[in-house]
Amino acid sequence: QMTQSPSSLSASLGDRVTITCRASQGISDYLAWYQQKPGKAPKLLIYEASTLHSGVPSRFSGSGSGTDFTLTISSLQPEDVATYYCHRYNTAPPFTFGGGTKVEI
């Protein structure tokens, strides 16, 4: 089980935004984050808890290990309006995604 919080948030442009994902058991750093903009497919942002996928802006960062993980947007931009999902991997299916965090301006 992957529990994300909050389920939604509203912040101002330039704000620092933090999203949390908690695993029900230790998963080392086998955690990915995806960004899904309205009406679009999800896109990979971060894997191995803190490694940015190619092309992802440096204002995104990830941290954590074991059971507690964080996705941070250092300075919120208009194009960051989206829903963000965490995903625990490195285990056979069923694959588990977090419930999502909707970020609004």
Add this chain to the structure above:
Amino acid sequence: QVQLVVSGGGLVKPGGSLRLSCETSGFTFTDYFMGWIRQAPGKGLEWVAYISATTNVFYHADSVQGRFTISRDSATNSLYLQMNSLRVEDTAVYYCARDRGRYSFFDFWGQGVLVTVSS
């Protein structure tokens, strides 16, 4: 560049069937595990099915077990999802996605297609 193009969605009556296709390009298809993930209207992501690079290992979520079948064709670099005995609760946007490794994260996703099950 990596591309995944999904097709085959549409409106179907409960109990009906549909086959989704995911045409891939820009990478060596036979080197990658692949998966299907769906998203019901207004809901989060739900994993549906997963297949190994060589087709000899596949998994289906309990919610679709016995009704859906994942497959792949190396000749056409395509991934498929055969959906039978469709239910209203199968209504969702269906995405195909490439697994970066083995039981790993999904690094590229198709654009998704809407499957609507309704009488």
